Amino acid sequence: MVYNFDEILNRRGTDSVKWDGMKEQFGREDLISMWVADMDFRTPPCVIRAIQERLEAGVLGYTLPSDQWYNAIIRWVDTQHQWGVKAEEIIHMPGIVRGLAFALQCFTKVHDRVMVMPPVYHPFFLVTEKNHREVVYSPLHLNDDNEVVIDFEQFERDIEGCKVLILCNPQNPSGRVWTRTELTRMADICQKHQVLVFSDEIHCDLTLPPYKHIPFASVNEWTSHHTLTFMAPSKTFNMPGISSSFCIVQDDALRERFHTFLEASELEMGNVFSYSATAAAFSEGAEWLYQLKAYLQENIDFTAQFLEQNLPELRMIRPQASYLIYLDCRKLQLPQDELVHLFVDEARLALNDGTMFGKEGKGFMRLNVGCPKAVLCQALEQLKAAIRKKF
Ligand SMILES: Cc1ncc(COP(=O)(O)O)c(C=O)c1O
Structure with a gap:
């Protein structure tokens, strides 16, 4: 069986922390949610x-x-x-x-x-x-x-x-x-x-x-x-x-x-x-996982390529496991609150602020790519537009 990780699910209104918890965390709801570490894919049929x-x-x-x-x-x-x-x-x-x-x-x-x-x-x-x-x-x-x-x-x-x-x-x-x-x-x-x-x-x-x-x-x-x-x-x-x-x-x-x-x-x-x-x-679930990992790898490769071609000022730490990408944004030289503002209010993206993981995370953001490729693509385009508008 081939599993469809491209399917776009609407998780709003399901009391999901990742989607319905955005308002409390980011003060607005009109964001693509890429923070909490769960994935926007169906749980396996088994x-x-x-x-x-x-x-x-x-x-x-x-x-x-x-x-x-x-x-x-x-x-x-x-x-x-x-x-x-x-x-x-x-x-x-x-x-x-x-x-x-x-x-x-x-x-x-x-x-x-x-x-x-x-x-x-x-x-x-x-x-x-x-x-x-x-x-x-x-x-x-x-x-x-x-x-x-x-x-x-x-x-x-x-x-x-x-x-x-x-x-x-x-x-x-x-x-x-x-x-x-x-x-x-x-x-x-x-x-x-x-x-x-x-x-x-x-x-x-x-x-x-x-x-x-x-x-x-x-x-x-x-x-x-x-x-x-x-x-x-x-x-x-x-x-x-x-x-x-x-x-x-x-x-x-x-x-x-x-x-x-x-x-x-x-x-x-x-x-x-x-x-x-x-x-x-x-x-x-082994076969589902095998296909999932291939999909995640494609999302990671796509992000790497997109950043290289469009946003070379962002450096990504390539994950060797899982679907979370730690993004080095230090070249933008923004204070952390302005960096977060750029992602949230300009790019309309909900990512984790790097400083959540300790003070070493200053200048970093964490991007969750456990989502359909089309959503990731849209998010990266929004990020590109926001950064190009500002710099
Ligand atoms: C390293 C790590 N441990 C634990 C958790 C959460 O696990 P639980 O929900 O079972 O407490 C996460 C979730 O992101 C995690 O990344």
Whole structure:
């Protein structure tokens, strides 16, 4: 079956954060929405069907994690990422950010130091702050090849005294897929300083060829005993409105401690749709994902080509995973509020302000290209017209 990613869906009026939440975030509604990280494509038919079957059963009662759910995750993680995990190592999570918050509450104390690597998905530091832990910012760098990299000397200096590293693997907003060498160096430093790692791998299934995702926990024996890995079908199969995440903890003692913490408030319980929707996505969604990734790659290539030909003053950090493009707009030399004004009020586009991901994001914007090509094309034309009018 060939899936139609060109179909234009009207998501306004569906209480969508991305579309109906624009007014509150940007003060206007007449924008093309390219901010929140979900896609303007239909969720795959296999997932919709699984939910419909639940509905048709007619009772929305309490639901157990099924064998199909465990087996689908085990098979998926093995075939996609060559990582062998066992059923007892998997814990349902009502969301990745919630999972990170639970893990912080379980494994750290108030005022403990927690390291994040900005620019990074903002809840990493917001949740840490709101839970009264101290955030240690260890910034990433952009090298001459326009690739986001780690300065390992600085990484080691910064991590000293930290209890936890929250790692974004692959990275959001840059789309960097960390290599085995980079992950191993991070692991060695974490081991030396006895730092527990929460590895958020929500974007991993959207890794684009030829890049290869490596789960942090799979790097070596030490990482397998000192990592909580957070995964989900939510980004991959465009189903983040369903609570479908999970955490893999291979170390028995860590898992026991986390389980006990979660059970005290029944935090790990899924809902009537989560297990079957996830099982369907992972068991039947591979072909859909294959076609999606080809479509996303075309959108990324198209954006690169458009910018090169029409807006050479904007530099894009080419994502190695997922559908988010980090745009370097520093050559425009605009203060951040004017840059945002240019995108929102002149180009009529809703993108994420780069500073949302940390102060390193000054001069950057994040563009979501998980949309039909025609919409992307229109958005880039609007951007071109706004920039040409101003400069
Ligand atoms: C790196 C990262 N983690 C987590 C999330 C959100 O996950 P959830 O909705 O399950 O909390 C996102 C969404 O954009 C993300 O990019």
